[in-house]
Amino acid sequence: MRRIFRHLARALADIRENLLLHALAASTIGIIFLLSGTFSLAIVNLSALMDRWHGNARIMVYLDDSGPGRLLEGNLVSLPGVKSVTFISKAEALKALSGNLGPQAGLLANLDENPLPAAFELSVDLADQGPEAVARAAEAAGALAGVSDVEYGRQWLSRFTMFIRLARVAALALSVLFLVAAVFITASTIRLVLYNRAEEISIMRLVGATEGFIRAPFYLQGMIQGLAGGLFALAVLFSFFALARSGISGGLTLGGFTPLFLPVWAWASGLAAAGGVGLGGCFLTFIRFGGR
Amino acid sequence: MENQRQDSGPVIRMFGVGKRYGAKAALSEVSLEIDAGEFVFLTGPSGAGKSTFLKLLYLAEPPSEGQILLAGMNLARMGRRQLPRLRRSLGVVFQDYKLIATRNVYENVALVLDAAGADPGYTKKKVRVVLKKVGMEDRMASHPPALSGGEKQRVAVARALAGDPAVVLADEPTGSLDPVSAGIIMDLLLDFHRAGGTVILATHDDHLLAGARRVLVLDGGRLVYDGPNDLPAPKARRP
Ligand SMILES: Nc1ncnc2c1ncn2[C@@H]1O[C@H](COP(=O)(O)OP(=O)(O)OP(=O)(O)O)[C@@H](O)[C@H]1O
Ligand SMILES: [Mg+2]
Numbered sequence: 001m002r003r004i005f006r007h008l009a010r011a012l013a014d015i016r017e018n019l020l021l022h023a024l025a026a027s028t029i030g031i032i033f034l035l036s037g038t039f040s041l042a043i044v045n046l047s048a049l050m051d052r053w054h055g056n057a058r059i060m061v062y063l064d065d066s067g068p069g070r071l072l073e074g075n076l077v078s079l080p081g082v083k084s085v086t087f088i089s090k091a092e093a094l095k096a097l098s099g100n101l102g103p104q105a106g107l108l109a110n111l112d113e114n115p116l117p118a119a120f121e122l123s124v125d126l127a128d129q130g131p132e133a134v135a136r137a138a139e140a141a142g143a144l145a146g147v148s149d150v151e152y153g154r155q156w157l158s159r160f161t162m163f164i165r166l167a168r169v170a171a172l173a174l175s176v177l178f179l180v181a182a183v184f185i186t187a188s189t190i191r192l193v194l195y196n197r198a199e200e201i202s203i204m205r206l207v208g209a210t211e212g213f214i215r216a217p218f219y220l221q222g223m224i225q226g227l228a229g230g231l232f233a234l235a236v237l238f239s240f241f242a243l244a245r246s247g248i249s250g251g252l253t254l255g256g257f258t259p260l261f262l263p264v265w266a267w268a269s270g271l272a273a274a275g276g277v278g279l280g281g282c283f284l285t286f287i288r289f290g291g292r
Numbered sequence: 293m294e295n296q297r298q299d300s301g302p303v304i305r306m307f308g309v310g311k312r313y314g315a316k317a318a319l320s321e322v323s324l325e326i327d328a329g330e331f332v333f334l335t336g337p338s339g340a341g342k343s344t345f346l347k348l349l350y351l352a353e354p355p356s357e358g359q360i361l362l363a364g365m366n367l368a369r370m371g372r373r374q375l376p377r378l379r380r381s382l383g384v385v386f387q388d389y390k391l392i393a394t395r396n397v398y399e400n401v402a403l404v405l406d407a408a409g410a411d412p413g414y415t416k417k418k419v420r421v422v423l424k425k426v427g428m429e430d431r432m433a434s435h436p437p438a439l440s441g442g443e444k445q446r447v448a449v450a451r452a453l454a455g456d457p458a459v460v461l462a463d464e465p466t467g468s469l470d471p472v473s474a475g476i477i478m479d480l481l482l483d484f485h486r487a488g489g490t491v492i493l494a495t496h497d498d499h500l501l502a503g504a505r506r507v508l509v510l511d512g513g514r515l516v517y518d519g520p521n522d523l524p525a526p527k528a529r530r531p
């Protein structure tokens with residue numbers, strides 16, 4: 001335990017001595033993690049938004065005038081995922097339309113026949129099923145005899161889903177790339193420090209210091225540098241987030257949607273990754289340049 | 293730290309040891325044994341191979357040929373993991389001091405004990421004791437660049453003795469010192485020797501050699517004499 005403190009003191013002294021170098025490396029790592037964090041935050045919120053819309057997914061099922069009409073209710077209710085079914089008769093549809101038209105509703109008065117079909121409005125429970133459930137339910141409804149047309153935000157929904165999926169993959173790939181870049185950045189700073197310390201290290205070896213004893217402060221430096229970068233990224237990300245959230249609650253509205261910050265496990269593992277980057281960079285340096 | 297001294301028997305054995313730097317043979321065909329508890333002088337003109345001889349012993353470099361056994365261990369067959377431990381059983385005074393410029397006097401000496409995993413309280417006490425012995429206790433906070441050659445040399449001696457080694461290898465440990473300071477350092481090494489330690493001391497200084505029981509003379513990398521110094525003492529100061 002005392003040893004760790006001693007190594008820590010050594011590491012901090014080293015950092016103080018090369019403050020600019022470490023600060024530069026830490027902020028580069030910070031920016032890298034900030035980018036990854038921003039992506040993740042965007043994805044978390046888009047997914048949450050999509051889940052809300054999914055939760056309200058609606059399907060309109062239009063009926064043939066000559067079909068069984070209202071009798072289809074039983075078939076529709078039993079479709080998988082369907083939560084509730086509301087019948088809208090031709091007359092109700094016309095009334096709703098004229099209500100929507102307002103002053104122009106007079107146009108409809110000239111019609112001798114009601115052109116609007118009767119319809120069912122299905123609300124689909126998507127809490128634990130994807131947007132595919134909407135498509136499946138809509139398809140099944142469309143296959144029923146007496147149904148003329150089915151309408152739902154099919155394309156929009158599936159495009160959005162695709163987009164989020166793609167964004168997730170892209171963010172993951174980018175994060176891995178960024179992580180590798182951060183490891184190399186750490187490696188090059190540690191290499192510089194190591195280079196400055198070459199004589200000191202050779203003296204330590206000559207007086208019998210073990211490699212562990214010699215390297216421990218460097219590993220700590222790498223870890224501190226990475227953690228500093230990670231904390232910096234987290235602080236900036238959270239400030240931006242808090243700013244954006246107060247902007248939203250202060251005027252902008254997203255249909256009552258409250259933006260979410262990254263879950264604890266996500267930012268905690270981000271921090272751990274930042275520390276790990278420091279250790280990894282150090283390890284890489286010693287593998288490549290650490291020989292005697 | 294635990295005492296790693298042996299009471300008797302050879303602590304160092306060399307068989308046909310040579311060292312080449314490119315085409316230049318710095319040391320050739322050296323064979324000898326040094327018993328635990330001996331005080332051995334190593335002398336010869338500049339460039340004779342004295343420092344090279346010591347470098348091979350403190351494992352700074354491997355020999356080009358021959359075998360070296362340290363405390364019965366063959367250095368050629370030793371794994372890298374055993375190296376630090378073996379080095380810690382040696383106290384070395386380097387000809388060029390090899391003090392760490394960015395650490396102060398106290399830290400330079402404490403390094404040996406820290407590296408050996410000594411208790412911090414013990415380290416604190418021990419470092420003060422050895423620095424006091426070499427007369428540097430009031431310079432503990434100074435950094436090596438601010439010290440004179442003689443002061444650096446005294447810190448180097450303190451560091452070599454701090455870890456209670458079994459063997460001290462000293463390369464011109466009095467080379468930069470006035471006669472009084474040199475006498476103090478020699479007395480320290482003699483104390484160490486009297487307490488059972490083995491000393492190998494490289495020097496050009498004939499004063500130090502007077503009356504020595506064993507002197508190794510190197511010339512052009514060869515061991516040309518190994519025996520007592522029979523010449524009469526030029527002055528009184530000697531072991
Ligand atoms: N690293 C090296 N590379 C090339 N030649 C070397 C090296 N080290 C020593 N030599 C040569 O080996 C020979 C022996 O050197 P060494 O330092 O052992 O002499 P020395 O007896 O200690 O001399 P001095 O009394 O001047 O310290 C010298 O000719 C020197 O030039
Ligand atoms: Mg020499």
